[in-house]
Structures are given as structure tokens and as C-alpha cells.
Amino acid sequence: MNIKSNQQFELLNLWQIFDFGKRGFRIPNYQRGYSWETEQRRDLIKDIEYIIESGYSYRHYTGTIVATYNSNESNKRETLTFDIVDGQQRLTTLIILLSTIIHQSAEDELNKNIRKTFIADGEETGNSVRKFITGLEQDDIFKKIVIHGQAYDGNIKTKSDKNLTNAFEEFENWLKMSSHNIEDIKKCVLKHLGFLLYAPKKDSEIGIMFEVINNRGKSLSQLEKIKNYLIYFSEKNNVSDLKNTVLEKWPYILSRLNNVGYTSNEDEDRFLRNCWIVFEDTNKSKSYHPYEQLKYNYPPDERKHHHKLAKFVHFISSAALTYERIFGKANDLSHLEQLYLNRIRFSPQNASVIPLIIALYERIVDKTFRESLLDVIEKLNFRYYGVGIANRSDSGQGTLFMMAHKLYNKYGSILEETGEYIDEKWLHFNLINFVNKRANDNTFVHNLTLEKDESGDFYRWHGLKYFLMRYEEYLRGDRGESVQYDKIMANRDPRYPNDFFHREHIWALSEFKYVKEEDEPIYHKRRIGNFFLLKEAQNIKMSNHPVHIKVKKYWEDRKNDPNTLMIREMNEFYEQATNYECKVNKWQRKTSKYWRNINIRFLDMREEKLINAALEIWRLPGLSNNYKKIEIDFFVNSNVIYRPTKE
Secondary structure, three states, X not given: OOOOHHHHOOOEXXXXXXXHXXXXXXXXXXXXXXXXXXXXXXHHHXXXXXXXXXXXXXXXXXXXXXXXXXXXXXXXXXXXXXXXXXXXXXXXXXXXXXXXXXXXXXXXXXXXXXXXXXXXXXXXXXXXXXXXXXXXXXXXXXXXXXXOOOOOOOOOOOHHHHHHHXXXXXXXXXXXXXXXXXXXXXXXXXXXXXXXXXXXXXXXXXXXXHHHHHOOOOOOOXXXXXXXXXXHXXXXXXXXXXXXXXXXXXXXXXXXXXXXXXXXXXXXXXXXXXXXXXXXXXXXXXXXXXXXXXXXXXXXXXXXXXXXXXXXXXXXXXXXXXXXXXXXXXXXXXXXXXXXXXXXXXXXXXXXXXXXXXHHHHHOOOHHHHHHHHHHHHHHXXXXXXXXXXXXXXXXXXXXXXXXXXXXXXXXXXOOOOOOEOOHHHHHHHHHHHHHHHOOHHHHHHOOOOOOOOOOOHHHOOOHHHHHHHHXXXXXXXXXXXXXXXXXXXXXXXXXXXXXXXXXXXXXXXXXXXXXXXXXXXXXXXXXHHEEEEEHHHHHHHOOOOHHXXXXXXXXXXXXXXXXXXXXXXXXXHHHHHHXXXXXXXXXXXXXXXXXXXXXXXXXXXXXXXHHHHHHHOOOOOOOOOEEEEEEOOOOOOOOOEEEEEO
16 A cells, blocks of 8 residues: 555545545554543544634644554455554544544434444444554553444453543533534534554564654653664564563553553652562663563564563563552462551651562562561661661662572572572571661661751651551550551541641640740750650641640540550650659659659650660661660760660
8 A cells, every 4th residue: 555645745634544444453462552631532532622613713733643554454354454553642632532522422324434444344244354453451441432432341450541531521511511513523523633644664663663752752762662672673674472462461561550550750760760670680770671671682683582482571561460469450460468568558768678679579489588588678767767767878789689689580509700609598588687787776776866966857757657556556566456567557648637747746846835845945846755656637636735734635635535555654754754753853843854754754665665666667677786775964064865785
């Protein structure tokens, strides 16, 4: 099929683009899924309305269609089929709109002709020939929406699926509510939207256009670009196995990522970066550009790479399953595996250990080993990243990334350069060694306390809520009560505001009724011992009351309004602090200093309990210089307020 050269520069309407039914279009599987969202569809609707209101005085330029003749498909069908290289988003949208129009208007000869030209011909004889075919990943949804004119009620697996169903619903609503006659809309779409049509003939030219198109327009995620490249590689080199692997695995990859809420380009890029680190290269700067690196390492002219590329597809599919495990969406885990993964997921920072978890599930089959290693990974992650020991100049990521890379690529073998045997014990040893060097007990405790001249504020610590949640879990352990991580760590839900858990000050920032600012309460209000978790309703009632009143009220309300256990133990701490001060200093009057000392003693006791619990919660056997416990005393003549007791 030759497209006349003058058509490259003439604005064609939709009838002409489809050559009045003689030409059909197919979206190749290497192309991205349907990505237009409400904003782009609204722009199209505005263009249509403007053309109608202007009296159809011109043909509106709508975009360029770049397509290549597909001789294989054309031989199978009664129409000449072209693969769309560029413009598939516009054409897909317009076909959905035309389908919605004919399903909402009376059947007549024009509607029958529209259906035969743009959707399917030969339906009345049972020999249908599709005129517009999407990629395999979403053709089932497309057929139900376009051919049958029905809203899709099946499982929405990807963001492309969601975009398709949204398009159908939005066009249905617009046609019902529009002030414009449906026949006018039909006329505008068919005759007054203008396109440039270009069909390159040379394979080399198609390859160049593939690269240009893949890097312009509505931005693609690197995951989408890599899928496009893999299909392009397989078709260029006639490697059907690679192509079939991509077509088989890609729906699973997208479905699994969609299942954990990874639907944005940024989400997919983060996922792919972790995959690249484990599978191919630990270089951090290169890991941000896996698409470019893949093309560089496995160029399209070197057919020999197809086995490694197929292996990569299998790997990222498996890694997507690991993401489901991390996000609590898989059902193949033991209780302890899921517990440790939940803890990692809710940690304030976990990016540095995700590659380790991917590699672990790729190579370690024994669940007992996995449980043990996940426990160590969670503790390492919180001790080093969660409490903020890591810094930009020495984040430790490179070391952990290299562990993940070696575990995946060298598992069960001996490294020539070091003589190390890579297995579960190797990983465990290196993880413990990492903590020994970077997050030992002294460093850990130091980062959970404030020195007297320190300006930090634990309220600004991103890990505070997670830390307090784990402390609540620690308190409930003896009672056999479990903690619902997702409920405590959730953001405020406007439907259930009273169930939202706050990080709250015990000694309120604005409370100066009993102790004036010049008596130095500001430092104590920033200490970790001054924070606890409670529900919204309690916070509203008591937020700015003095400490002794708040503690008493929480204690009185504990039965009527169940809350966190940490609230209940505060009354005991405050009584102990009061008794200690009255016994040692024999106060005659309740002066400002009296309240100041009691509040500080109270925070000392509570902070000591919190940090000793942290040492127990995140304890790792095999660390050197372990602390059995620490004592907190602000009143000692030292800038540092804690004293350790070594084992």
C-alpha cells in the first residue's frame, strides 16, 4: 500500500485516515498502553465544542499519525493494516468516542457505516474484521467498551485499564449533558478534525522514529520504554521467544505493581531502579537511567543478547511479586515473614534495603532463613536509616546494593577476589558487620537522645510515629495483643477522624502556666520522652493542659475511651516522679521549680523506658559493645544525659 506523497502534507479527516474502510490500524505490543487522562480528553472536548460553535468554518489540526504498513496482518485480513508508531492515544480516544456516540444514538445508515469503517466490518455475517486493534494487554477491555458499548466490570489491573474505563464513562456523561446535538458532534469528529498521515517505508527510518517518539510527548516511565525496546529488539532480530516472554510477563508485572499502588511513572522508575541494581549494575548514578543502560549494554544490532534480555524480563516479573509481598498483597508468606516485611514497609525509610529483599526472594528458598534475614534487615534499616545515623557523604547504600547484587548473581559460588562463599550465612555475617561499623548501640542511643546544648526536635523526626508504634507493640507483647500497623500509621481519614493517631507532646509547647520559658522547659519539650501516640478525640480535649492534669485525665478516661497502652503507664511514671521529688527535695510549696523538677523526672523515667525498650526491640546478636540497658538523668553534671550499662 502506498500512501500518496501529497497526503503527507494535507490535513485528512477521520474518513480519509481510514480510507473509507479500506485501511485499518493496529497498536503494536511495544507501544505504551492507553495513557490519556481526564485533562487530555477535556481538551479534545473543548476543541470539538469550539469547532461546532464556529460553524464548522475550518478543519482543526488534531495531530500527526505515523504508521508503518504491516504486510503480515494485511494478508490475514480483508483490509490493509498499518501499525501505529505515533498518534495511538488520539486515535484510541476518538474510536472510543465514536463508539459511545453510535451506542447513544438511533441506528441508521451513517452509524452502520461508522461502525464498519472504524470499529469492525462483517459482523452481520459472523466474519468480523477489526478496523482498530489495541495491544494485547488491554484489548479485552477495549473490545467490551468499543464493540459492545458497555462499561467494563472486570478486574482493573493497570493504569491503562483505568484510563480506558474512565474515557468511556466521561464520554457517556458528556454526550448526555452536552448542549450540542449528538449529530453535530458526530459531524465534527468525522469531518472537521484534521490529521497529517506519514508512513515511513525503510526499517532504518522506523527505528529512528521509534527512538524519537519514545522520548517525546507525554512522558513514559522507564519501565514502559524498556518494554517498547524489548519488543523492538525482538522484532528487529526476529526473536519470537523474547517477544512472547515480554507479552506473557508484562501484564503480570503491571498488574502486580498496580496491586500495590505503583501506577505513576515515578513509582515504576523506582521499582525498575531496584531491579537494575540487583540484576545488572550497582552504580547509583547509572541505576537512575536503566533504559539508556539497557540499550547500551544490549544494543539492538547484537542478536546474541536475547537470552539475557528474556532472563531480565523473568526477573522483573518475579521482583514485582516481591513488591506484592512487601506491601502485604501476597499469600505465600509465613507469619514471621509478613510481620518483618510489614515493619520494613512502615519504616520511615526503606529504599536502601529493598534491593536486598528482592535478591533474598530470588535466591533463598528456605523460609526459616528468610525470616531470620528479614528480621536482621529490618533492624539494620531502622538502626541506621530510621534514626538518622546515615548521612549523604556515607549513606552505606553502595555496600548494601553490592550485597544484593552479589547474592543474586553469585549465590552458591565462591568469589575469586575474596574467596567468600555466597550464601545465607555470608549475607547474615555482612549485615551484622554493617551494623557493628555504622549503628552500634552507642551510636543508636546517642541518636535517640538530645544533649543539653542540642537544638534538635524529635517532633520533626520522620521515624517518630513508627518508633512509638513499635513501643506500643512492645507494651502489648506481654498482654498477647497485636498492633494494627496500617491503622496506626495511616493518614487522617475524614470519614473516621477520631481513629487517627497523633504524635502528641505530653508537655505542651504552649504550656507555661506552671513553668515559665526562662526555666528552660523548651529543651525537654523536644526530647523523645515527651512524645506519645493517642487518638484524635483525646488530642482535641487535652492538647494544651499542664502535664499533671493531662496525665490524670488520660488515666481516668482509659476505660471509657480505649487508647494506647503508653497512655496508661504515664500515670505510674508521674506518681513515681512526684514521690521522688517530694522525698528527696522535701518541697514545702508547689513552686515553678517544683513543677519543673517533677516534669523533668517524669520525662527521664519515660525516656529511659522508651530507649531501653528500643535496645531490646532492635537488639542484634553478635554486635560488639552491646548495652544491656541505659539510665537517663538530666540532673547529672554532664551534657550527655544517659549512662550505659554494658553486658
